[in-house]
Amino acid sequence: MEELVVEVTRTDEKGNQKLQSFNVPKDKVSTVLEALLYIKENMDPSLSFRYSCRMEICGSCGMEIDGKPHMACSTTIESLKSDKVKVAPMKHYKVIRDLAVDMEGFFGKYKEVKPYIIRDDENGKYESEILQTPAQFDEFIDYSMCIKCGICMAACPIEGSDPDYLGPAPLTAIWRYVADSRDQGAKYRLEVASGPEGTSRCHFVGECTEACPKGVDPSYAIQKLRGSMVKYEFQSLFRRH
Ligand code: SF4
Numbered sequence: 001m002e003e004l005v006v007e008v009t010r011t012d013e014k015g016n017q018k019l020q021s022f023n024v025p026k027d028k029v030s031t032v033l034e035a036l037l038y039i040k041e042n043m044d045p046s047l048s049f050r051y052s053c054r055m056e057i058c059g060s061c062g063m064e065i066d067g068k069p070h071m072a073c074s075t076t077i078e079s080l081k082s083d084k085v086k087v088a089p090m091k092h093y094k095v096i097r098d099l100a101v102d103m104e105g106f107f108g109k110y111k112e113v114k115p116y117i118i119r120d121d122e123n124g125k126y127e128s129e130i131l132q133t134p135a136q137f138d139e140f141i142d143y144s145m146c147i148k149c150g151i152c153m154a155a156c157p158i159e160g161s162d163p164d165y166l167g168p169a170p171l172t173a174i175w176r177y178v179a180d181s182r183d184q185g186a187k188y189r190l191e192v193a194s195g196p197e198g199t200s201r202c203h204f205v206g207e208c209t210e211a212c213p214k215g216v217d218p219s220y221a222i223q224k225l226r227g228s229m230v231k232y233e234f235q236s237l238f239r240r241h
């Protein structure tokens with residue numbers, strides 16, 4: 001019987017780390033998540049990791065797989081092209097236990113950018129729907145595919161050296177709403193993006209885009225955001241004079 005050696009970086013409640021290897025029968029599993037579930041169900045029930053949908057939708061199974069952040073549920077054993085795989089918790093996050101990391105900081109940053117439509121006519125008393133043309137819809141739809149997995153934050157080298165940097169996913173969310181013709185929160189959003197921990201910290205290494213499982217392209221979103229910030233500054237100057 002062919003086996004897959006799964007080497008897991010394990011962390012206990014006190015922060016002690018150790019490597020532990022498990023031999024999983026290859027014919028019983030087809031993804032890294034299934035291999036971890038096999039270990040949990042048949043070898044060590046204490047192995048901790050997060051998952052839910054098993055189909056790259058919930059965004060909860062992010063982890064380092066052979067040194068790069070990926071979703072465990074969509075990483076097939078076949079794609080590993082090896083009989084051994086190393087799994088570890090996502091970088092740039094505090095480890096809670098084993099492969100489960102604390103996403104609180106990430107969601108805090110996400111919340112800061114107000115990821116929802118802001119309207120001047122708040123209280124929602126619209127006289128009719130807010131219509132959009134297909135072209136207006138196309139402006140933001142790709143960026144709304146983000147599943148908030150936080151993988152781009154683990155891939156971003158700036159996140160590693162500056163934990164206060166807003167990071168690729170929250171900045172992409174800013175662009176997603178700035179590009180949405182229904183949104184009127186550009187002033188607030190562009191102020192956040194131009195703050196000291198905003199787009200100026202991005203060095204366009206592009207690791208975020210490479211790592212994103214949903215093809216969101218945060219690196220391009222940040223470039224578009226920068227362009228929009230310059231345009232907004234010019235418009236404000238004209239308004240002032
Ligand atoms: S931009 Fe991509 S990698 Fe980043 S949180 Fe969204 S889906 Fe995940």
Ligand code: FES
Pocket residue numbers: 050051052053054055056057058059060061062071072073074
């Ligand atoms: S389990 Fe939901 S994205 Fe992997």
